Amino acid sequence: MVRKSAKVPSTRKPNMREAILAAAEELFSTYGFNAVSVRDIAQAAGANPGSVTYHFETKDGLLLEIYRRHCGPMNLRRAELLAAAKRVRDLQDRLEAIVRAYVLPAFTSGSDLAGGGTRFTRLRAVMSAEGNEVVRRIIAQTFDDTSHAFVDAIHESLPHIPRTDIVWRSHFLLGALYYTLVTPERVSRLSRGSADGTDAGRAIEELVRATVASLQAEPLDQTAPARRKDLVPIKS
Numbered sequence: 001m002v003r004k005s006a007k008v009p010s011t012r013k014p015n016m017r018e019a020i021l022a023a024a025e026e027l028f029s030t031y032g033f034n035a036v037s038v039r040d041i042a043q044a045a046g047a048n049p050g051s052v053t054y055h056f057e058t059k060d061g062l063l064l065e066i067y068r069r070h071c072g073p074m075n076l077r078r079a080e081l082l083a084a085a086k087r088v089r090d091l092q093d094r095l096e097a098i099v100r101a102y103v104l105p106a107f108t109s110g111s112d113l114a115g116g117g118t119r120f121t122r123l124r125a126v127m128s129a130e131g132n133e134v135v136r137r138i139i140a141q142t143f144d145d146t147s148h149a150f151v152d153a154i155h156e157s158l159p160h161i162p163r164t165d166i167v168w169r170s171h172f173l174l175g176a177l178y179y180t181l182v183t184p185e186r187v188s189r190l191s192r193g194s195a196d197g198t199d200a201g202r203a204i205e206e207l208v209r210a211t212v213a214s215l216q217a218e219p220l221d222q223t224a225p226a227r228r229k230d231l232v233p234i235k236s
Contacts, residue, residue: 017055019045021069024062029123032130033063060134063127067142070120075146077105086153095157099173099211100204102150106177107200121181128178154215165219173211180207 023045027036038059042049056062081101088094106121127135151170155163180187180203187197196202 016045016047016051020047020052020055020062021066024059025066025119025123028063028066029119029126032126033059033132033135034130060138063135064138064141066120066123067138071142074105075143078102078146079149081105082149082153086156091157095154095215096208096212098150098153098157099208099215102173103177103204103207103211106181107204121178125178125182158215160219161215162219166215169211169214169217172214173207176207176210 020041024036024041027040027044036059038049038052041059041062042052045051052059052062056065078101081104082098085094085097085101088097124139127139147170151163151166154166154170155161158166184197184203187195187203189197
């Protein structure tokens with residue numbers, strides 16, 4: 001159970017279905033999926049538990065709808081940008097365009113429902129870390145097709161890099177994207193004010209450049225782990 005004081009922002013929409021969605025998103029992004037009950041969501045939305053089950057059947061269905069309304073437009077925009085990027089003839093320019101096609105939609109939404117928004121990004125990070133099987137299924141259902149399309153497009157631009165390596169490096173991009181969106185103030189703090197962590201344009205370009213460089217790195221030497229196994233740790 002979450003604290004009874006948990007409330008959604010006062011800007012929530014008066015429509016009961018919208019109020020329930022807003023309450024669930026706020027609570028999930030703060031406490032995770034497991035710790036939040038249908039009763040908690042209903043209380044925060046000013047509804048009764050029956051309203052939650054009426055509109056969404058289950059808590060699982062409610063989380064799935066949150067992902068759909070945010071990520072449907074984002075995935076569509078990514079697909080449009082990816083299609084344009086794949087038509088770029090120069091391989092270097094094409095690779096940069098593909099990475100930008102993935103990164104840009106996460107920053108350019110005008111509202112939460114367009115696919116971005118700090119709260120939903122925080123929710124995604126919390127859900128990914130929680131390890132709940134329902135959450136894993138919803139994440140896979142929402143993102144796997146789009147992710148495969150980007151990995152395949154990158155592999156076509158870098159055919160000498162094993163696809164498995166590209167999967168790893170794309171995985172790191174996702175982590176960097178989460179962290180950049182959720183904690184922009186850290187950039188400002190660590191740069192001692194010389195950089196503005198809320199500068200979306202700069203963040204996009206830095207992410208694209210760093211990701212392209214990592215994607216182009218030589219494949220991992222598969223014999224290196226075996227050599228490291230021969231090392232004997234020094235005992236104190």
